[in-house]
Amino acid sequence: MNKHSKNNTSLRLALLFILVTFVTSFNYGQVGALDKVLFKLDIAKDATPNVLARILKADKLPISEISFEKGTYHFYPDLGLEKYVHISNHNDVIIKTAFPIQNFKNLTIDGQGSTFIFHGRMIPFLIDNSTNITVKNVTVDWAVPFHSEATIVANNKEEHTFDIKISDEYPYEIRNQQLIFVKEYYEHDFGQAILFDPKRKAISFNTEAYTSLALYKKVSVSRNLDKINYKYPTDKLDPDKRIISRESNLIFKEIKPGIVRIYNHRKKLPEVGKIIVSKGEQQHNRLAPAFRVSNVIGFFATNVNVHHAGGMGLIAENSENLILDGFNVTASNGRMVSTSADATHFVGCRGKVVLKNSTFSNQLDDATNVHGTYQIVQDIKDEYTLGIRMGHFQQQGFVIGRANDKIGFLRLSNSFFPYAENSIKSIQKINSRYQIITFNKKLPENLNVGDLIENLDAYPELTVENCTIKNNRARGLLISTPKKTVIKNNFFSTEMEAVLIPVESGHWYESGSASDLLITGNTFQDCQHSGFNRGVIRFDTDDDNANIAFKNVTIENNTFNQFDNLILQVKNTDGLLFTKNIITNSGTFPQLHTNNPAIRISHSKNIQFKKNIYKGKASKILETDASVGKLTFK
Template sequence: MTTSLDVTDFGAVPGGRGDAAPAIVAALQAATARAGRVTVRFPPGEYHLWPDGAPRRELYVSNTVGDDPAWRDKTIAVLVEAADDLVISGAGARLVLHGLQTTFAVIDSRRVRIEGLEFDFAVPTVVDATVVDAGVTAGRAFRVISVPEATLFSVEGRSVRWHGEPIGAGAYAWEGYDALEYSQVHDPAGGRTRRAPNPLFDRVRKATRVGRRTIRLDYDHGEAPADAGLVYQMRRTTRDHPGGLVLDSAAVTLSGVVFRFLHGFGIVAQASRDVGIESCEFRTPPGTGRHSAGFADFVQFSGCSGRAVVRDCLFDGPHDDPVNVHGTYLRVAGQPGPRTLELEYAHPETAGIPQFAPGDRVEIVDRETLLPIAVAAVERVRQPSGRDHDVPLRTIVVTVGSALPGGLSGRAAVENVTRTPSVHLARNVFRNVPTRGVLVTTRRKVLIEDNRFERTGMSAVYVSGDATEWWESGPVRDLTVRGNEIVEPGGPAVFVDPRNPGSDPAHPVHHGVVVEGNRFVLDGVPALDAKDTGGLRFRDNAIAHVGVPAWDLVLRSCPGADVGPGEGGAPLRIMEESRDRPL
């Protein structure tokens, strides 16, 4: 039997301007206290959620702010904790967040489904500035920029101060000046977004507010701007919150949810099992002048297991990768015993997260080659909890069940290979992406099929793995890319690029990559660029080159590659190592 609860019974008023956060907290607490299946309903209408009434939790999340004490506590608009068999349903309900918040978090829960809700921010933390006019008058250049209704600003001398809403005692939720810390450029006419310099605030002589949403910038030079119509997307760089969070949970599904903006680092599924994202939309509200739907990535699976499924979604307008699936390499910092390793988080944006449980299988790899040195089972571990700072946040001490080789300190990294998911990405659309469309590094089965990638700033599909930079593990063993349409990517359409400084042609890093039945429209880049990949197969793909010609395939240290002709028997041009040969 299903119990149904309505947020209006707890004081939420659809269409009201009051803070709905306390009512939502009460409704969800009541739902988790009930036995059996419970549905929490949001009637249609707009709900405003302020940080003062929202729950806060100390949490450490992959690729955010690491162990920075300034951002230990995360404010969460919709928090589900310790739930079992819960549905949150809200077709026609729009949740507007104020300040800096995580849209939702599902923590320590099982069988949770969130469907139909729409999330947005009253004041997004990215500024989208459109150049509506530009030219030269009296020998001096000028631009007129327009910003969306939701963007708050003031003109102060020759600078523009961007800011969020007043929160608490009157301080702004966030603020910054001019180009902020990071910029990218969106071309609405060309349907392309790229990382590029921002000239808006270079050599400004005068800044003038000329309308409610428009600013004129006059310069001390006479070089005519040639960027009318472009949108400069500007933000700070601190990923203080995850955009959404699924933590230590299982069987969690997002269905038909609309994300108009995600502050921080996207939706992170961390240490969770069987997470699905289906028929969701990541896109700004049409007609608002807003183009940035995400502060960074849209979706990331970190240290997950079971199945990671993303299907029938629209990804439009992130500031980083729409989908990223990976584990985490930990650097071996010490070897206090024959079966004990002291490990450390190497990247400053990831720390404080538990990585192991007794019985988990770990693989120790050489950082130079990314090739395995040893495999062992975890017996015991001393590590952070991910919920507090009572123990060191950057180090883990793990003891395994068998003796390990010596000399691992400094030269080796460790991956938990138990926490690696299988992946299915199907029928999604990726557009206005400045980076890669999909990043994936997992040794279990990966199927990327029937997606459309439109003019990604870099590769459409990127396979990496590294123990030197982002420390995102690990090797690919069974990856199929089929039936996709990849249109004019900014880098190799499919890029298999392990970041191993030392390469051993006899022992490749990745294996089992199949690229078949795709349609590529390419401008100056190959359909496939692969390095240190064994048993690669490339068959029955349609390749059309427009603009700048390029190789069809680039293969570097790829033993046993099986490359067939293109669609209809068309010959392919291949660059293999330093030699080229038509096939």
């Protein structure tokens, strides 16, 4: 072959390579560099198969950026990747996804202003074992929500019944006298319910007087259950345990099409015109968070809107350095509800967690919850090894740490702080509820079965800044991290506490406590309006003892404009400065607990009040127990 022929052959091979590359790029929407992918609106009717196909080829065709031509894209589960997942503080479920972001490094997903509409039991973003993942400029919503809404149209005081009007948006049927809301790919019973005020588009004032509904009553026939023996401890909240010895209490009857009457309600009858929101039973209603982030180092969400999810807006587990800037959880399409659980939630995370310039509204649980996990010593196998058990069924599958993480051993009846420390050599996961941990050093001699362990390394520094938190059920911030925490320049208007600082060891087994907390420059507007007799900021433990749990707290330069008296509730705290705060009475709602003081303190020491202004209605500003000593509000 002559030189000219060789050159022609080389040219033809080069052109063929370019053509193949172009076709491949066209098929997967790539433009520019081979590792950048652009999806266009021609896939919008169901984007799942195209997006999934490209992501599943990333091991051979790496991706650094996935972007979307601006528009609305639908994602259906039928052709999605199926996975069984344990998700902390959710149900363990089989889900489908179009975005299985696993084992990726340095990936950006840019919606370029697009809206992603999901259908059924999907997790939009399933991100695992990855590094430096960015999601930006995208809105997440569901075509059909996981909750249901109905309007109270009548109540009958003599029969103690009330009627609800259900729009065509929420198909339903009545089975065995129970109301079932039927969705595409999903259904739920009435289950957990709460009232919304459609004028305020917020949780109704004093909703605790009307809801929750009494779903169950004790069965009339139950024999020999006491003869059932369990060798090992059991969780009475497990779905298969909590149904024992109870049957449905409420009865639902259709009065005419779209109008359903509810019998056997035990609290006050809901007011006509209010919206009742139903999301099904607790053990079945957390199954589709918008973002599930696990074992990720570096997660960044910017200009992201989550209008709905069948669970949390974002749940992050065992991850590090998570920055949410403009991560907004808000309701859409005239709905009262955004996400059916927390807006955001962080379990066993470390490094930094930052929430800034964000709005969290109308979700059916906290704006955020930051904590570790307590796990229970099940058995002591040898000097280095023990078996541990998960305390709550929605913590199943959670791995407490990794090699060389520092572990604390606790007996909360004696102290909220560890009596001994060690570090992990290895963890063997036997099943979702039971794991075996081998330690680098010998176990403490005084370790007992039933003691708790926590990962002392798996807590983040937390910043919540310039956020709006309002109109939701439950708390604003639920914080259990001993690392530096700054809550700055936020607006709160929540149904329960604006800020709850707990030690929680008997239900969810959420570990941690505050040891370096600054709350500054915030506005608290009419929080605790659901009827609970609790402070707007509350420090609390569920082990009723006098031991210190919280340290080094500063609350300064905040404005409390509240309808009710109780502003600050402090327990088990050593070192709290409350200074330069302004407390006024808003008059927005009638007072519910007129006998309360403005501040209540117990089992605490080194508490100071300086340069505060009080213009509220409490006849007594400060109430303390004997442990506090002489204390004056200034």
